[in-house]
Structures are given as structure tokens and as C-alpha cells.
Amino acid sequence: MPPKREPIKRFWEKVDIDANGCWLWKGSISPEGYGRLSINNYPVYAHRWSYEHFVGPIPEGLVLDHLCRVRNCVNPYHLEIVTTRENCLRGESIAAQMAHKTxxxxxxxxNGNNTHYRPDGSRYCRACGRERERRRKERMRNDADRGAQ
Incomplete structure (x- = not known):
């Protein structure tokens, strides 16, 4: 059995550098589009391995955000350590789109006076809530008036 190649050698065999400076992973890709690498028969994300190898450890509870927005980029200088919340808000998900609305x-x-936050973190407009409640009470009055006739 041939000796195992060092992870760094295997890493560079699977990287192409593009004109934007992205180190594009051409090895195994996850269904979500992130590069995967096997270290000691254990699968790891290639961008996380790259960051830890070239920059340093990723603190517990934090994640890496691709500043270049290219998921298979493994350039550690295109990655930033952030909270999961910050990473989501920087993205293009529905939650991020809603959070950016003013x-x-x-x-x-x-704003602070017009926004109510529910326990699940979602928000609703107090002015719209007051208008809904006004219409509901009006319907109830109208229904009661019709019933009294």
C-alpha cells in the first residue's frame, strides 16, 4: 500500500486559482456547494480546513462566511469568522431579505415604536395590528347589529 500523501499536498492538488483570487475547490463538493476533504478518513469542509491550516483555529460557536460569495472557494483570506446569525443576515435567504426591509x-x-418582536424572533407591525383589530371590532359590531334586527 502506498504511503499516504500529506494533507497539504492533497489540498493543493484539488485547488485552481481564478482571476478573482478565489481558490476554487475541484475535489468532492457537498450538495450545498462546499468543498470536502478527507483527513485521517474523516470528512471535513475544505474551506474550514484551509482556514485552520493557514490562519488559525475557528472559535467554538462561530462559523466562516465566504466574503467572495463563492461556496467552493477555499482561500482563507476570502473567509471571515462570524456568528451564525451574521452569516445568515449577510446571505440571500428569505430571513435575510426580511431583516433588511425598513x-x-x-x-x-x-422602528422601535412600531415594531413588536415575537418570542420566535419574527416581527409584526403595530400600526397594521391596530388596523386589523379595528376592522375585526367593526365586523363584530355589524354582525351584532344584523343579529338584533
């Missing part, structure tokens, strides 16, 4: 669907501002 006004509700009816044009009321999302």
Missing part, C-alpha cells in the same frame, strides 16, 4: 408591506416603518 418598512412593512403597508409602508409603516420598522
Amino acid at each position: 418598512h412593512c408591506a403597508n409602508g409603516h416603518p420598522w
Whole structure:
């Protein structure tokens, strides 16, 4: 059986550098688009291994954000340590899109006086809530008036 090659040699065999400075992983790719590397028969994300090898450890509870927005980039200088929340808000998910909105669907501002945060972290517009409640009470009055006739 041939001797195992060092991880750094195997790493560089699977990297192409593009014009933007991205180190594009051409090895195994996860369904989410991130490079994967096997170290001591244990699968690891190639971008995490690269960061830890060239820069240093990733603190517990934090994640790496691809500043270049290229998931298979393993250039450690295109990666930044952030919280999971920060990483999500920087992305293009529905949650990130909603968090960036400054006004509700009816044009009321999302500000301290007009915004209520639910325990799950979602928010609703107090002005819209007051209007909904006003319409509900009006319907109830109208229904009661019709029933009394």
C-alpha cells in the first residue's frame, strides 16, 4: 500500500486559482456547494480546513462566511469568522431579505415604536395590528347589529 500523501499536498492538488483570487475547490463538493476533504478518513469542509491550516483555529460557536460569495472557494483570506446569525443576515435567504426591509408591506416603518418582536424572533407591525383589530371590532359590531334586527 502506498504511503499516504500529506494533507497539504492533497489540498493543493484539488485547488485552481481564478482571476478573482478565489481558490476554487475541484475535489468532492457537498450538495450545498462546499468543498470536502478527507483527513485521517474523516470528512471535513475544505474551506474550514484551509482556514485552520493557514490562519488559525475557528472559535467554538462561530462559523466562516465566504466574503467572495463563492461556496467552493477555499482561500482563507476570502473567509471571515462570524456568528451564525451574521452569516445568515449577510446571505440571500428569505430571513435575510426580511431583516433588511425598513418598512412593512403597508409602508409603516420598522422602528422601535412600531415594531413588536415575537418570542420566535419574527416581527409584526403595530400600526397594521391596530388596523386589523379595528376592522375585526367593526365586523363584530355589524354582525351584532344584523343579529338584533
